[in-house]
Amino acid sequence: xxxxVAGAWVRGMSVKIPMGLIDALSATETRDEIxxxxxxxxxxxxxxERGSITVLEDGELRICGFLGEPIFHxxxxxxxxxxxxxxxxxxxxxxxxxxxxxxxxxAGRKLAxxxxxxxxxxxxxxxxYCFGTLNLSHSELGYFGEYEMAALCAVGRLMASQIRxxxxxxxxxxxxxxxxxxxxxxxxxxxxxxxDLMRKFHTEGMSLAMILFDLDRFKSINDRFGHSGGDEVxxxxxxxxxxxxxxxxxxxxxxxxxxxxVLNDTSIMQAEMMAxxxxxxxxxxxxxxxxxxxxxxxxxxxxAVRPNDLTAEQILKRADAALYFAKKNGRNRVELAA
Numbered sequence: 150x151x152x153x154v155a156g157a158w159v160r161g162m163s164v165k166i167p168m169g170l171i172d173a174l175s176a177t178e179t180r181d182e183i184x185x186x187x188x189x190x191x192x193x194x195x196x197x198e199r200g201s202i203t204v205l206e207d208g209e210l211r212i213c214g215f216l217g218e219p220i221f222h223x224x225x226x227x228x229x230x231x232x233x234x235x236x237x238x239x240x241x242x243x244x245x246x247x248x249x250x251x252x253x254x255x256a257g258r259k260l261a262x263x264x265x266x267x268x269x270x271x272x273x274x275x276x277x278y279c280f281g282t283l284n285l286s287h288s289e290l291g292y293f294g295e296y297e298m299a300a301l302c303a304v305g306r307l308m309a310s311q312i313r314x315x316x317x318x319x320x321x322x323x324x325x326x327x328x329x330x331x332x333x334x335x336x337x338x339x340x341x342x343x344x345d346l347m348r349k350f351h352t353e354g355m356s357l358a359m360i361l362f363d364l365d366r367f368k369s370i371n372d373r374f375g376h377s378g379g380d381e382v383x384x385x386x387x388x389x390x391x392x393x394x395x396x397x398x399x400x401x402x403x404x405x406x407x408x409x410x411v412l413n414d415t416s417i418m419q420a421e422m423m424a425x426x427x428x429x430x431x432x433x434x435x436x437x438x439x440x441x442x443x444x445x446x447x448x449x450x451x452x453a454v455r456p457n458d459l460t461a462e463q464i465l466k467r468a469d470a471a472l473y474f475a476k477k478n479g480r481n482r483v484e485l486a487a
Contacts, residue, residue: 164300184214195297197285204281232256243271247291267292275309328402331387339401343461358420358453361468364406365446365480378438385436417453448475452486
């Protein structure tokens with residue numbers, strides 16, 4: 150661990166934070182990495198024997214990381230009404246316990262029964278938003294003081310700032326790779342994923358295929374029911390595909406009324422069977438909008454990787470050519486690439 154430190158003024162006192170900790174937090178790329186860094190550094194920072202990190206997930210405060218031997222199980226939810234951790238999260242105010250035996254909450258009593266006599270709990274704050282709490286304990290009475298609590302508050306803010314940055318980056322990436330109307334992946338995400346699968350094809354020999362869909366006479370739907378009716382159909386198609394697609398495959402809206410699915414480890418015959426199933430699902434789809442039931446059909450083109458293919462674009466181009474023949478040969482049908 151680095152002996153270089155950075156100074157910070159927290160809760161009316163000057164605290165020292167190891168530069169190694171700051172550097173390690175700055176280098177993280179995910180929330181879990183942030184938690185791992187904290188777990189590695191907290192024993193040196195404040196001398197804690199055990200600890201836990203809680204994070205707000207789906208509206209509940211859950212344990213997501215441990216220091217030392219766990220007392221509470223991973224994923225445990227803390228109730229603000231009956232836990233110090235929950236109270237610290239709810240009030241955004243740190244709490245220092247010098248004699249754990251005096252705690253009255255169920256979680257506090259459990260710590261005391263396990264032999265711990267002092268504890269600190271601080272919120273993970275970034276601005277006014279609280280991501281969770283940092284909770285440490287020690288077997289010695291009065292082991293932690295105001296300095297340790299101030300230092301832990303400083304680390305908590307550093308952690309929360311990094312979590313916030315990663316969350317904002319995740320949201321930006323989601324916007325960059327997601328179709329805002331339907332929630333499906335967009336063309337960029339589709340081609341990136343297909344390119345990754347092409348690498349697996351070249352290195353591992355794993356097959357892949359693409360199914361390309363184009364809704365038939367979609368302009369007439371927009372003309373008759375308005376763009377809001379057309380949008381309802383597009384969302385319905387995506388909902389139907391998502392409910393029936395395999396976990397390893399990716400659906401994307403390429404633009405307008407055109408959709409595509411890239412199929413991992415799939416032969417051309419398997420892809421044809423899946424394409425026909427999806428065609429039937431679209432044919433049977435019915436969306437209710439402004440008192441009208443809207444129905445549509447789709448033409449489908451299917452292509453699979455070939456030994457001499459170098460890029461995913463080559464597969465997509467063949468699927469597009471097959472789609473053209475499906476349209477030319479009467480629509481609402483599946484055609485395989487020549």
